[in-house]
C-alpha cells in the first residue's frame with residue numbers, strides 16, 4: 001500500500017516522463033554516434049543533398065505531439081484530484097511561521113506534529129503568520145505554498161501506518177531548515193484516544209508551554225546563547241541599547257518593556273539584532289499569558 005492516495009498518480013507520471021526522456025536521450029545519442037562514422041568523409045566522400053522529406057517530417061511531428069499529450073494526460077490526472085478535497089475530509093489548520101509548523105484540530109487541540117487516522121481524508125487549511133512557506137510531505141507526494149493573506153489548502157489520505165517527514169520547501173529566512181515536523185498515520189482508535197488526551201505539561205511552567213507553543217523558542221534561547229533574537233536568560237534587569245525612531249537609547253529591561261515588545265515588537269529594535277522579524281502577539285496572547293511568560297522568563301538566571 002502507498003503512503004498516501006496521491007503516490008500512484010504522481011509516481012506513474014514521473015516514471016513515464018523519465019522513461020520517455022531516457023529513451024530519447026539514449027536513442028538520439030546512439031544514432032548521432034553511428035552517423036558520425038557512417039557519414040564521415042572517409043565512408044561517405046560525396047554528400048547527398050536532401051532538400052525535403054514530407055513522410056519523415058509528418059512522422060517526427062505527429063509522434064512527439066502524441067507523446068507530449070500522453071505526458072500531459074498522466075500529469076494532469078495525477079494532479080487534478082489534489083485540487084478538490086472530499087466533503088467529509090477532516091479539516092485541520094496548518095500554520096506556518098518563522099520557524100515552526102503548528103497544527104490546530106477542529107476541537108482546538110494544538111500540536112507541533114500532525115497525527116491523522118488511517119484511510120481518512122484530511123484537509124489542511126494552510127495559513128502563514130508571516131512570510132511565504134511551503135508545506136511539503138515527500139512521502140505523500142504533496143507540496144503547496146503557504147502564502148500570507150491567501151487561502152490555500154492541501155488534502156490527502158494516509159494509507160499506510162507510519163511516521164513521515166514534513167518540511168518547509170520555500171526559503172523563509174535564516175532558520176528555514178529548522179521547520180521540520182512529522183505526520184503520523186495511526187489506527188482510528190488510537191487517533192480518537194490521542195485526540196482527547198492532553199500532552200503531559202503538568203510539571204512544566206505555563207510560561208514555558210506558551211513559549212513553546214508560540215514559536216518564541218525558534219528565535220530566543222533560554223540558556224544565554226544568541227539565536228536570531230536575544231536570549232531570555234537574565235533578560236529582566238539587563239542593560240541594553242534599543243533603537244527607537246532611528247535613535248539609540250540605553251534602557252534597563254523591565255516587565256512593561258517586555259509586555260510592549262510582545263504586543264508591538266516593531267515599536268523598537270534591539271541594537272545588534274535584525275528588527276522586523278518578530279510579529280505581534282497582541283491578538284494571540286492574553287494579558288494573563290504574557291504575565292505567565294514574564295514570570296517564567298524571570299526564573300531564567
Ligand SMILES: [Cu+2]
Nearest residue numbers: 133168172179
Ligand atoms: Cu518556512
